[in-house]
Amino acid sequence: MELFGTEWMNAYQQQWNGAPEVAGALxxxxxxxxxxxxxxxxxxxxxxxxxxxxxxxYAGAYDGSELHWDMRATPEQWEKWQDSPPGMVGLGSAVALGRLKFFAGDYATMIKNPALAGPFVKSFGLMGKVTA
Structure with missing residues (x-):
């Protein structure tokens, strides 16, 4: 299944919406x-x-919509996180080292907000549950 392709995004949506620690908390x-x-x-x-x-x-191909958050990493880094999801420290290191880049959104403000930080970190764990 192609990373961030339609099938992958639909499966990720199902994982997210079924995860009370992410969807419920948010x-x-x-x-x-x-x-x-x-x-x-x-x-x-x-x-x-x-x-x-x-x-x-909605989960799918980018269509030019305004984004509040835009996170980028290499395909290899995304795949690594699918295999071994990062924790809070791992994400902080990834941002500091430029492995995770924010083209939109304020990582520092978000990570200081407990209502957002926990679900944000847990959303990376959901990526590993997306399977073909």
Whole structure:
């Protein structure tokens, strides 16, 4: 299954929406946003999700929508995180070392907010549950 392809994004949406530690926690905060994902060398993200009240209501190819968050890493780094999801320290290191780049969004502010930080870290763990 192609990373961030339609099938992958649909499977990720199912994982996210079925995870109370992510969707439920974000719903309790009234969290709504758009999050792009992709590769740093590309002019646009490969895909994105639209989150409303903690639940992903759209997951698929990037269509030019305004993004609140745009996270980029190399395909190899994304695959590594699928195999071994990072924790809080691992994500902090990835940002500091440039392995995870934010083209939109404020990582420092988000990670200091407990209502967002926990679900953010756990959302990387869901990537490893996406299977063909």
């Amino acid at each position: 719903a309790n905060s009234g969290f709504s946003t758009t999050i792009g994902v992709g590769f740093p060398e590309d002019p646009e993200p490969k895909a994105y999700v639209r989150v409303e009240q903690g639940m992903i209501v």
